[in-house]
Amino acid sequence: MNEIQILKGNIIFTDEMHSFSVHKNSYLLSVDGVIKNIYENLPDQYQDNIVQDFGDSLIIPGFYDLHNHAGQYLQCGTGMTKQLLEWLNDYTYKLEADLDNVEFAREVYGLFAKDLLAYGTLGACTFATSSTQGTACLFEAFKEVGIRGFVGKVNMVTNAPDYIIEDLDVSLEGNLNLIEKYSNHKKVKPIITPRFAPTSTEASMDALGKIAKKHGVPVQTHISENPDEIKWVKTLYPWSDNYASVYAKYGLFGTVPTLMAHAVHLTPEEIEMSKTENIYLVHCPDSNINVRSGIAPIKKYLEEGIKVGLGSDIAGGHKIQMNEAIVRAIQSSKHLSLTDPHAQLSLSEVFYMATAQGGAFFGKMGKLKSGYVLDALVIDDHPLYKNRYTLLDRLEKFIYTGDDRWIKARFIGGQRL
Amino acid sequence: MNEIQILKGNIIFTDEMHSFSVHKNSYLLSVDGVIKNIYENLPDQYQDNIVQDFGDSLIIPGFYDLHNHAGQYLQCGTGMTKQLLEWLNDYTYKLEADLDNVEFAREVYGLFAKDLLAYGTLGACTFATSSTQGTACLFEAFKEVGIRGFVGKVNMVTNAPDYIIEDLDVSLEGNLNLIEKYSNHKKVKPIITPRFAPTSTEASMDALGKIAKKHGVPVQTHISENPDEIKWVKTLYPWSDNYASVYAKYGLFGTVPTLMAHAVHLTPEEIEMSKTENIYLVHCPDSNINVRSGIAPIKKYLEEGIKVGLGSDIAGGHKIQMNEAIVRAIQSSKHLSLTDPHAQLSLSEVFYMATAQGGAFFGKMGKLKSGYVLDALVIDDHPLYKNRYTLLDRLEKFIYTGDDRWIKARFIGGQRL
Numbered sequence: 001m002n003e004i005q006i007l008k009g010n011i012i013f014t015d016e017m018h019s020f021s022v023h024k025n026s027y028l029l030s031v032d033g034v035i036k037n038i039y040e041n042l043p044d045q046y047q048d049n050i051v052q053d054f055g056d057s058l059i060i061p062g063f064y065d066l067h068n069h070a071g072q073y074l075q076c077g078t079g080m081t082k083q084l085l086e087w088l089n090d091y092t093y094k095l096e097a098d099l100d101n102v103e104f105a106r107e108v109y110g111l112f113a114k115d116l117l118a119y120g121t122l123g124a125c126t127f128a129t130s131s132t133q134g135t136a137c138l139f140e141a142f143k144e145v146g147i148r149g150f151v152g153k154v155n156m157v158t159n160a161p162d163y164i165i166e167d168l169d170v171s172l173e174g175n176l177n178l179i180e181k182y183s184n185h186k187k188v189k190p191i192i193t194p195r196f197a198p199t200s201t202e203a204s205m206d207a208l209g210k211i212a213k214k215h216g217v218p219v220q221t222h223i224s225e226n227p228d229e230i231k232w233v234k235t236l237y238p239w240s241d242n243y244a245s246v247y248a249k250y251g252l253f254g255t256v257p258t259l260m261a262h263a264v265h266l267t268p269e270e271i272e273m274s275k276t277e278n279i280y281l282v283h284c285p286d287s288n289i290n291v292r293s294g295i296a297p298i299k300k301y302l303e304e305g306i307k308v309g310l311g312s313d314i315a316g317g318h319k320i321q322m323n324e325a326i327v328r329a330i331q332s333s334k335h336l337s338l339t340d341p342h343a344q345l346s347l348s349e350v351f352y353m354a355t356a357q358g359g360a361f362f363g364k365m366g367k368l369k370s371g372y373v374l375d376a377l378v379i380d381d382h383p384l385y386k387n388r389y390t391l392l393d394r395l396e397k398f399i400y401t402g403d404d405r406w407i408k409a410r411f412i413g414g415q416r417l
Numbered sequence: 418m419n420e421i422q423i424l425k426g427n428i429i430f431t432d433e434m435h436s437f438s439v440h441k442n443s444y445l446l447s448v449d450g451v452i453k454n455i456y457e458n459l460p461d462q463y464q465d466n467i468v469q470d471f472g473d474s475l476i477i478p479g480f481y482d483l484h485n486h487a488g489q490y491l492q493c494g495t496g497m498t499k500q501l502l503e504w505l506n507d508y509t510y511k512l513e514a515d516l517d518n519v520e521f522a523r524e525v526y527g528l529f530a531k532d533l534l535a536y537g538t539l540g541a542c543t544f545a546t547s548s549t550q551g552t553a554c555l556f557e558a559f560k561e562v563g564i565r566g567f568v569g570k571v572n573m574v575t576n577a578p579d580y581i582i583e584d585l586d587v588s589l590e591g592n593l594n595l596i597e598k599y600s601n602h603k604k605v606k607p608i609i610t611p612r613f614a615p616t617s618t619e620a621s622m623d624a625l626g627k628i629a630k631k632h633g634v635p636v637q638t639h640i641s642e643n644p645d646e647i648k649w650v651k652t653l654y655p656w657s658d659n660y661a662s663v664y665a666k667y668g669l670f671g672t673v674p675t676l677m678a679h680a681v682h683l684t685p686e687e688i689e690m691s692k693t694e695n696i697y698l699v700h701c702p703d704s705n706i707n708v709r710s711g712i713a714p715i716k717k718y719l720e721e722g723i724k725v726g727l728g729s730d731i732a733g734g735h736k737i738q739m740n741e742a743i744v745r746a747i748q749s750s751k752h753l754s755l756t757d758p759h760a761q762l763s764l765s766e767v768f769y770m771a772t773a774q775g776g777a778f779f780g781k782m783g784k785l786k787s788g789y790v791l792d793a794l795v796i797d798d799h800p801l802y803k804n805r806y807t808l809l810d811r812l813e814k815f816i817y818t819g820d821d822r823w824i825k826a827r828f829i830g831g832q833r834l
Binding site: 074075076077078079080081095107108111286289290292294295318319320327330331334335337338344346347382384385388389393394396397398399400401403 | 491492493494495496497498512524525528703706707709711712735736737744747748751752754755761763764799801802805806810811813814815816817818820
């Protein structure tokens with residue numbers, strides 16, 4: 001249809017992770033939802049087109065949250081001083097079980113999807129629960145709100161309370177149903193989601209790996225979140241060289257596009273595997289400190305050339321806002337830097353993780369440059385800031401102190417939501 | 418006048434730091450702004466009084482921010498990857514100098530006071546700038562908004578750019594003017610504020626200590642924020658046993674009620690001095706990690722019986738919200754706990770710091786019990802949370818994920834603002 005759209009404002013994004021691209025007072029031109037170019041002065045041929053003029057506002061890419069649990073959204077910020085097992089048994093598993101109720105699932109997932117969009121998360125890779133009908137409600141909630149998603153039915157066949165695990169055949173059938181129903185949707189797609197190695201069996205991982213490969217569906221799971229978990233995996237899979245090798249044996253480590261959340265304590269071999277297998281590691285800084293897992297050495301991973309995205313990890317992390325995840329990633333790296341000055345992450349590095357790297361998992365998204373899909377946010381800050389600070393200062397201020405009320409417009413695929 | 422006020426709701430506060438006092442569905446009765454009692458059932462004698470029924474909402478004490486810089490509010494969240502000196506020179510000092518302009522000061526301080534109240538900070542101990550007329554605008558802003566404050570004109574006579582320091586006699590005259598003008602105000606009072614030892618001289622500290630003692634005005638300053646600063650103090654005051662002893666020599670360490678912000682790296686002697694001199698240490702967790710000062714060992718201070726309050730430290734800290742400061746204090750203690758499991762702070766301990774301990778600096782405030790002034794917030798959360806979680810879960814959820822939109826009412830001295 002060749003629908004031309006022109007946004008005007010101060011355009012900022014990260015084309016690479018070490019610096020920001022800043023286009024003051026410029027025109028962002030897209031055709032059919034795909035960015036064509038940025039112009040300082042609008043070319044003559046577009047002079048008759050309507051310009052959506054956002055004045056002195058900032059236009060930035062949307063955020064992509066590569067790891068969270070929609071099925072835990074209600075419990076955000078509760079039980080934060082519990083130990084992991086108590087937290088799972090007293091809060092998480094019960095809530096996840098209740099989300100088999102379709103009415104409740106619609107209500108909770110509707111709130112979750114709405115809040116993601118409000119805070120500028122335009123795409124999310126998310127764990128629902130082991131309930132297939134509940135998970136279907138999460139697909140529908142994302143569709144209704146209009147955000148991008150990779151939505152996973154959680155697969156658990158062992159080592160959890162009976163009321164939350166499934167027989168393997170039931171689990172597989174649920175996956176196949178959701179793949180059949182949603183694989184062709186444009187913005188919301190299925191993702192194979194073993195909860196993690198300890199709640200899987202070799203049979204379940206083998207079957208899930210085969211489904212992922214056969215249907216070309218990506219994979220998401222957890223890896224090396226805390227030392228006890230790593231020991232447990234070694235006990236359960238004594239033949240394994242390391243945690244990653246358990247997933248790798250069953251086609252769940254890079255055979256298809258793969259998200260590995262946490263990666264706090266990877267071995268040198270696992271770091272190498274992550275690189276060669278083209279894994280997306282997902283850093284979840286709030287969660288890692290809330291449940292006292294440790295601090296992932298993200299700067300090192302970036303320097304190794306590994307793809308690292310950012311996750312809110314609702315509800316191990318308590319904030320759905322990705323700007324908060326950016327701040328906590330920088331703060332956590334500063335904690336590391338108290339003993340290793342080289343460990344500190346810059347704002348552009350973490351912004352890149354939250355936008356360009358996250359967007360890459362979804363397609364050509366997360367950058368405001370030619371050939372990329374127009375997923376963008378318009379940020380309007382207080383006049384007192386506008387008058388005093390540089391564009392990058394104002395961006396940093398939004399990241400550190402802003403909330404949904406600062407976001408004046410949201411575009412997904414060129415469509416204003 | 419014996420004005421009776423009755424609030425109804427779920428009343429929660431910390432009478433001591435190790436547990437919460439919870440009064441489900443109860444009546445909070447105050448007379449002339451002072452709490453008389455909490456009742457499960459309203460006594461017959463009050464049956465004819467109007468009850469402000471907040472239903473299933475939470476009624477909690479307000480927050481008291483014992484350390485922040487009103488003069489840096491505009492720069493919150495900017496320059497967060499700069500080194501301290503660059504941050505001060507490129508951002509802080511210039512902004513502080515501009516706040517000598519009365520019109521600008523009114524605008525900035527008005528925004529600051531309004532935002533404090535919005536986010537539930539009912540009292541704040543704050544640094545303005547070295548400008549006396551600018552500082553007067555901050556007093557006025559607090560008065561206009563109606564919150565409690567100890568407002569300090571910043572005293573700097575050396576070791577900073579010329580445009581931001583004063584001659585000692587000008588500095589002292591400014592203090593005396595503000596003391597004369599504001600000492601008798603009920604809610605907003607002056608506080609003697611040497612910026613810190615390095616921008617002071619022995620003469621300036623001596624004079625300020627004498628003014629504080631003579632006029633019975635409290636003192637606030639910084640101590641032991643980072644190792645370089647501590648070395649610098651030793652160089653400047655080679656006779657001193659430690660940082661605290663510099664202040665102590667001039668009556669600035671406990672002669673009058675005294676706030677010492679940061680205290681990240683106190684020596685055992687300074688810890689002992691803080692205890693015997695009845696100092697309020699002020700923990701500023703966001704700031705300490707943002708500028709990479711380290712992590713203050715707060716659990717240890719609490720166990721020593723030292724009074725420790727909580728500060729946002731705007732703009733070293735980026736969040737004006739005290740619930741965020743509570744979360745970051747817990748998270749920072751969890752970072753410490755990765756190597757010292759005993760270091761972790763509980764929610765009740767940090768809530769106590771932010772309410773009861775902070776309130777104690779202002780008077781009988783910060784607890785919702787008989788004899789205390791009625792400073793309180795009413796928190797209304799989402800129906801989905803109300804139906805599912807305990808009262809303490811819901812409080813924790815507000816602390817971890819809430820914002821000003823959750824605060825449905827604010828009372829100061831019994832007056833709804």
